[in-house]
Amino acid sequence: DQQVKQNSPSLSVQEGRISILNCDYTNSMFDYFLWYKKYPAEGPTFLISISSIKDKNEDGRFTVFLNKSAKHLSLHIVPSQPGDSAVYFCAANNAGNMLTFGGGTRLMVKP
Amino acid sequence: DSGVTQTPKHLITATGQRVTLRCSPRSGDLSVYWYQQSLDQGLQFLIQYYNGEERAKGNILERFSAQQFPDLHSELNLSSLELGDSALYFCASSVGHLNTGELFFGEGSRLTVL
Numbered sequence: 001d002q003q004v005k006q007n008s009p010s011l012s013v014q015e016g017r018i019s020i021l022n023c024d025y026t027n028s029m030f031d032y033f034l035w036y037k038k039y040p041a042e043g044p045t046f047l048i049s050i051s052s053i054k055d056k057n058e059d060g061r062f063t064v065f066l067n068k069s070a071k072h073l074s075l076h077i078v079p080s081q082p083g084d085s086a087v088y089f090c091a092a093n094n095a096g097n098m099l100t101f102g103g104g105t106r107l108m109v110k111p
Numbered sequence: 112d113s114g115v116t117q118t119p120k121h122l123i124t125a126t127g128q129r130v131t132l133r134c135s136p137r138s139g140d141l142s143v144y145w146y147q148q149s150l151d152q153g154l155q156f157l158i159q160y161y162n163g164e165e166r167a168k169g170n171i172l173e174r175f176s177a178q179q180f181p182d183l184h185s186e187l188n189l190s191s192l193e194l195g196d197s198a199l200y201f202c203a204s205s206v207g208h209l210n211t212g213e214l215f216f217g218e219g220s221r222l223t224v225l
Contacts, residue, residue, distance in 0.1 A: 043216030098167050103153040
């Protein structure tokens with residue numbers, strides 16, 4: 001039972017445009033959501049997070065939106081840069097318990 | 112550099128064998144987590160240790176075991192290996208025992224079972 005799903009395995013965008021990565025979850029008890037970025041041959045690195053009491057969190061070019069009624073979150077990257085090319089994982093947890101990851105979306109930003 | 116060190120980086124072994132993966136957490140971090148990433152899949156939580164004690168368990172097979180030592184490094188033991196155990200095994204660490212999610216991951220140990 002996949003509680004966190006990233007339905008798009010890959011996404012290709014042009015440099016300078018917006019990248020939108022999507023994530024759906026099923027467990028209504030999740031109260032904290034995160035995005036991790038992973039480059040080849042490296043471990044995932046934390047990117048941005050959002051608590052369930054918020055619907056938006058912004059950090060520079062990265063914004064995460066949370067729609068609790070739809071059990072959906074998205075990561076917007078504006079403007080996209082070639083260095084953003086990586087695999088992005090969304091993740092969620094509940095009251096500090098184990099982190100549940102989605103399957104990842106490979107983002108390719110073309111120059 | 113996350114500060115989390117995993118060894119070995121690559122390991123090739125045969126079915127039925129046993130291997131040990133090692134992880135040194137960031138300085139000051141008391142929690143260690145193990146995750147498995149099979150081909151093109153997400154990270155599956157295996158187990159968490161906090162200050163030497165098992166804290167949480169995920170989908171860890173009975174053939175797998177882990178421990179955290181007094182110096183806080185951790186080892187993941189995989190025995191009676193099967194082809195399907197081939198995967199990237201990540202260790203992560205955090206300061207506290209509550210998993211706020213902001214984990215620091217090592218570069219992973221790639222296990223290939225032939």
